[in-house]
Amino acid sequence: LLIFTDLDGSLLDHHNYRHDEADELLSRLENQAVPVIPVSSKTQAEIELLRDSLSNQHPFIVENGAAVFIPVGYFAQPPEDVTTIGGYWVKQFVEPRSHWQQLIKSISDDFATDFTTFAEAGIDGIIAMTGLNVHAAARAARRGYGEPVAWHGSPGRQKQFIEALEQQGARVLHGGRFMHVSGDCDKGKALQWLVSEFRRNDPEQRFISLAAGDSQNDCAMLEQADLALLIRSPVHGLPELHRQYGVYISKDTGPRGWSQGVRDIVVSNDIQVNLNEE
Ligand code: 2M8
Ligand code: MG
Ligand code: MG
Known part of the structure; x- marks a missing residue:
């Protein structure tokens, strides 16, 4: 087993x-x-x-x-x-995190106020969004392969955001709190x-x-x-x-x-x- x-x-x-x-x-x-x-x-x-x-x-x-x-x-x-x-x-x-960060950046003009990435949030922002303690949040910030995104916009905009990313070869998965933008994994x-x-x-x-x-x-x-x-x-x-x-x-x-x-x-x-x- x-x-x-x-x-x-x-x-x-x-x-x-x-x-x-x-x-x-x-x-x-x-x-x-x-x-x-x-x-x-x-x-x-x-x-x-x-x-x-x-x-x-x-x-x-x-x-x-x-x-x-x-x-x-x-x-x-x-x-x-x-x-x-x-x-x-x-x-x-999949490709490393920077690849997916660039992809998000390339479409972010259209969705500027709709989301926050872990990179933008920083350790303090991650603590606020997750309730993790500072040590755990620092570890969550050290990502190798993708970017978690907190969504603040409407579900309709979210759908457009996901489609735009997927058109560029990303894959978006949903965890308990965040969308995770990475590759085909x-x-x-x-x-x-x-x-x-x-x-x-x-x-x-x-x-x-x-x-x-x-x-x-x-x-x-x-x-x-x-x-x-x-x-x-x-x-x-x-x-x-x-x-x-x-x-x-x-x-x-x-x-x-x-x-x-x-x-x-x-x-x-x-x-x-x-x-x-x-
Ligand atoms: C994120 O993962 C959770 C798991 O489902 C989520 O998407 O809600 C990750 O960024 C992970 O690194 C972090 O520990 C967790 C904290 O809630 O959030
Ligand atoms: Mg999980
Ligand atoms: Mg879970």
């Missing part, structure tokens, strides 16, 4: 970013050698902080599937088409690539994938995974995917819903992982 999980609104509470209610299950999963792989809109720097606090040493996927980070040596052989950067094998799916493609690396490294194993998420930007990975857990949100409705057959919907929101959902899915699919106290 491999667990791919969104962070904000899923493993982490939407409002306070805490994960206490999932800690017990996380340590059981680690004891049972089930990798829990963060897949987030968050940056490398943000996810590293969280991994450290959880003692998680598994690969992770940053910025909505823009890149996959695998600790060097995690697999016996490095995957094809990766670059070694600071102790990781990195698979990159999503969490589903990144999941698929990483699952195939697990299989290549250990062809005897089947590797069932379970994906958990709460927002529109999670749907691609929920569709791609063998088992899908949709986490209820305290602030927005369920994405369209909830109508799809076989998608498990959590009863609670955030880390509490995450834990219940993962447990229920493991039990009801007869997956041979013991999550009970020894």
